[in-house]
Amino acid sequence: MKILRLEVPHWERFDGLIHGFLGRVSSQGRPSNAAFRLSSDNDDDAAVVKSNWCELKLGLGLRDISIITARQVHGNTVLKVSRGDGKLAGVGDGLMTDAPNLCVGVMAADCVPILFVEPARKIAAAVHAGWRGTAAGIAQRTVASMKEAYGIDPAALHVAMGPSIGPCCYEVGPEVAAQIAANWKEELKGAWRPNHEGKGRLDLRTLNEIQLLGAGIPGAQISKIGPCTACSVADFFSYRKEGKSGHQLSFVGWRR
Numbered sequence: 001m002k003i004l005r006l007e008v009p010h011w012e013r014f015d016g017l018i019h020g021f022l023g024r025v026s027s028q029g030r031p032s033n034a035a036f037r038l039s040s041d042n043d044d045d046a047a048v049v050k051s052n053w054c055e056l057k058l059g060l061g062l063r064d065i066s067i068i069t070a071r072q073v074h075g076n077t078v079l080k081v082s083r084g085d086g087k088l089a090g091v092g093d094g095l096m097t098d099a100p101n102l103c104v105g106v107m108a109a110d111c112v113p114i115l116f117v118e119p120a121r122k123i124a125a126a127v128h129a130g131w132r133g134t135a136a137g138i139a140q141r142t143v144a145s146m147k148e149a150y151g152i153d154p155a156a157l158h159v160a161m162g163p164s165i166g167p168c169c170y171e172v173g174p175e176v177a178a179q180i181a182a183n184w185k186e187e188l189k190g191a192w193r194p195n196h197e198g199k200g201r202l203d204l205r206t207l208n209e210i211q212l213l214g215a216g217i218p219g220a221q222i223s224k225i226g227p228c229t230a231c232s233v234a235d236f237f238s239y240r241k242e243g244k245s246g247h248q249l250s251f252v253g254w255r256r
């Protein structure tokens with residue numbers, strides 16, 4: 001099995017941290033670059049999905065770690081995960097946990113996967129932020145939820161955004177800009193490059209970064225990892241470039 005896994009280089013110093021932004025996964029007996037299905041959104045056989053998870057965890061060396069995901073709906077609900085039994089945590093686009101030997105994960109193909117860690121308390125969160133979730137402020141909502149659930153200080157959080165569609169490839173219409181501007185008018189200015197007919201190029205990672213700074217996370221603790229997904233379809237799924245094909249997993253948690 002071949003797994004492309006990006007990690008945040010300076011997170012190496014956090015003892016016990018497990019994380020990764022995965023790209024395309026290829027496995028024996030499958031055509032190269034076929035989607036390695038980890039969710040049943042496309043009516044995939046549940047037994048195949050279950051066996052794929054086993055194969056992936058084995059390939060990652062995380063056989064003893066639970067990886068919990070959710071049914072994502074492009075909203076801003078953040079779920080608290082206290083234990084893992086291999087099932088979906090529920091419906092939501094963010095998951096947070098303080099449980100040991102458990103990772104929370106999100107699936108994305110252009111949308112921004114965002115991982116949060118609080119190294120002293122060993123707390124983690126994973127978020128899926130497309131334009132709708134970003135418009136709904138899921139990044140700030142996650143910081144607020146972690147504060148409420150665990151009493152964390154936003155200044156102690158380290159955050160990384162993974163491979164996602166870049167402003168090079170992400171043109172959106174004025175209706176998208178208007179929906180974002182409804183909540184983030186000033187913030188959008190730093191992440192929007194107008195071109196023609198009211199359309200423009202949207203920089204989703206930068207918009208989330210601005211929201212994270214607004215939530216009190218120090219800029220030096222926010223990282224962007226990996227390329228634009230649409231520019232790198234050999235390595236990453238891109239919905240914009242390929243249509244409905246597959247998603248890559250990003251995950252984070254603590255071993256104790």
Ligand SMILES: [Zn+2]
Binds near residue numbers: 228230
């Ligand atoms: Zn691009």
